[in-house]
Amino acid sequence: MLLLISYTASEQPVGFLTYLSFLLIAAKIMAPAPVSFTSVTRDGEETYADIDWDQLGFALTPADYMYVMKCSNKEDFPQGQLVCYGNIEISPFSAVLNYGQGLIEGLKAYRTENGGVLLFRPDENAKRMQMGAQRMCLPSPSVEQFVEAIKQTVLANKRWVPPHGKGSLYLRPLLMGSGPVLGLVPAPECTFMISGTPIGNHFLTNHGAANLYIEDKLPRASPGGTGSIKSITNYSPVFEAVSQAKAKGFSDVLFLDAATGKYIEEVSSSNVFIVKGNVISTPPINGTVLPGITRKSIMELALDMGYQVEEGNIPVEDLMSADEVFCTGTVVIVTPVGSITYQDTRAEYKTGEGTVCNKLRATLSGIQMGLIQDKKGWTVALD
Secondary structure, eight states: OOEEOEEOOOOOOOOOOOOHHHHHHHHHHSSOOOOOOOEEEETTTEEEESSOGGGOOSOOOOOSEEEEOOOOTTOOOOOOEEEEOOOOOOOTTBHHHHHOOEEEOOEEEEEOTTSOEEEEOHHHHHHHHHHHHHHTTOOOOOHHHHHHHHHHHHHHTGGGSOOTTSOEEEEEEEEEEOSBOSSSSOOSSEEEEEEEEEEOSOSSSSSSOEEEEEESSSOSOOTTSSTTTTBGGGTGGGHHHHHHHHHTTOSEEEEEOTTTSOBEEEETTBEEEEEETTEEEEOOOSSSSOOOHHHHHHHHHHHHTTOEEEESOOBHHHHHTOSEEEEEETTTEEEEEEEEEETTEEEEOOOSTTOHHHHHHHHHHHHHTTSSOOSSOOEEEEO
């Protein structure tokens, strides 16, 4: 499902150029419309798409509908409409294709035990997109418009929200400069869209712990760049390092800071934490680390549990001597790290029952799926 918003923006210089990362996104958006799936009934009430929910991974299975809303010439955004999922048209001279003027977001819809559907902190995604839009000279929907668009997207595709405990409906908002340009200026038209696909509960690993490799030659982000926003230009540059690591049998790559190469920053698409005794530490949000919504939530839950939580530079040496390491993110949720390899040294960490990682994951997942009372007002129930 896609949501589209068009808007006219003033022309201002853009300083960051790329197009490769959009190709992956475009391939998903422009792919042929999926075949129709029949519906089946579970428990005599709820209707689901007829797929094998036990075999869900992290693969694209587009949901049925797109929610479309367009605007131009600085008008207010009107009420959108639902249409069947399908191709979109975009100019070969669009700013997103030529100069990488685009942002992505990621969030999920969860099925509760009683068949209801919950969103997790969608307002935080809206605020983060607004922050990125300012950096990329893009207009963006208001928080209210963003959240309402997400709600309508999920409700229209409710049969694609997996049964309780089987996974979630992953939602991918995309904000891009879709209008044509030739010079280094922001696009005259912007498009905002939301697509949805069901995914399983595990991404980095298959029910186990991640096995990471530290990349010490290719940094993920540099000071003054776009590492702290979800620019589409942040992702394709990690393909080389991740592909090489996976070819060697590793789950993913942990990147170091570009300035000194001494401190850990992020895994390719998730934040990282270390545990030493009662202290949980994570790299600071300093312009090169993404302010993850799961990261923010885990820090608050850890404080509630009585742990000492610290944000600060973490030398590789402290990482290698930690008791536990785990990753956080929308897709990975809270994933334990079983081992990390740095140059010729391999460190192993505690995983499994009784670990801090397991306690935090159980609490966060419980809130997201409605198993634990949400005392923080993080979840949004859909009618």
